[in-house]
Amino acid sequence: EVQLVESGGGLVQPRGSLRLSCAVSGFTLSDYYIDWVRQAPGKGLEWVGRSRNKANSYTTEYAASVKGRFTISRDDSKNSLYLQMNSLKTEDTAVYHCVRSYYYDGSVYSDFDYWGQGTLVTVSS
Amino acid sequence: DIQMTQSPSSLSASVGDRVTITCRASQGIRNDLGWFQQKPGKAPKRLIYAASSLQSGVPSRFSASGSGTEFSLTISSLQPEDFATYYCLQHNTYPITFGQGTRLEIK
Numbered sequence: 001e002v003q004l005v006e007s008g009g010g011l012v013q014p015r016g017s018l019r020l021s022c023a024v025s026g027f028t029l030s031d032y033y034i035d036w037v038r039q040a041p042g043k044g045l046e047w048v049g050r051s052r053n054k055a056n057s058y059t060t061e062y063a064a065s066v067k068g069r070f071t072i073s074r075d076d077s078k079n080s081l082y083l084q085m086n087s088l089k090t091e092d093t094a095v096y097h098c099v100r101s102y103y104y105d106g107s108v109y110s111d112f113d114y115w116g117q118g119t120l121v122t123v124s125s
Numbered sequence: 126d127i128q129m130t131q132s133p134s135s136l137s138a139s140v141g142d143r144v145t146i147t148c149r150a151s152q153g154i155r156n157d158l159g160w161f162q163q164k165p166g167k168a169p170k171r172l173i174y175a176a177s178s179l180q181s182g183v184p185s186r187f188s189a190s191g192s193g194t195e196f197s198l199t200i201s202s203l204q205p206e207d208f209a210t211y212y213c214l215q216h217n218t219y220p221i222t223f224g225q226g227t228r229l230e231i232k
Binding site: 035037044045046047050061063064097101102109110111112113115116117118 | 159161163167168169170171174175180212214216219220221222223224225226
């Protein structure tokens with residue numbers, strides 16, 4: 001069974017840092033792109049960033065709103081992905097989801113098919 | 126950035142009704158679009174991928190169509206469990222962007 005489980009959320013002061021984790025199971029992490037998507041309280045979904053798979057050298061993409069402050073990394077040996085968040089702002093307050101976002105092996109294709117339940121990050125003094 | 130304009134933003138309907146939600150992309154995105162359903166306190170659930178392909182396990186009352194800039198999601202006969210918020214997502218171009226959501230409420 002495919003699962004993604006986020007952890008590491010909590011209350012942090014503005015300008016502080018936090019590292020979120022996404023533990024995956026049921027699939028080979030190195031084969032997949034993984035994205036982070038967030039949702040501020042009562043608001044819509046916002047894409048945060050992406051980690052490509054091993055075949056694409058684990059390169060990353062970020063939304064403009066977090067570029068230079070957030071960093072996505074992964075440790076395939078631990079079946080885990082991370083979101084390092086620095087210089088946090090009140091507007092970063094949201095539930096953060098990790099998402100299995102892309103796979104294609106020439107015949108099988110999938111995108112955004114499994115989502116974690118999310119972890120809440122609250123940035124407040 | 127590609128803007129995804131989703132309409133309506135909210136919709137009141139009754140069980141058994143047929144409803145359609147649309148998403149318009151500010152530039153062509155081929156068929157790189159998905160539709161998601163989200164219920165309060167839950168993670169989004171994929172309904173549709175590649176603009177018109179039904180996710181396995183999703184009831185056949187859900188259907189979708191479109192390509193390029195115009196997309197739609199139709200629920201042919203609303204069931205009580207369908208009342209939720211729906212989002213479109215484009216993954217053709219970075220940054221990946223979502224529609225603002227359509228809240229489907231019981232009339």
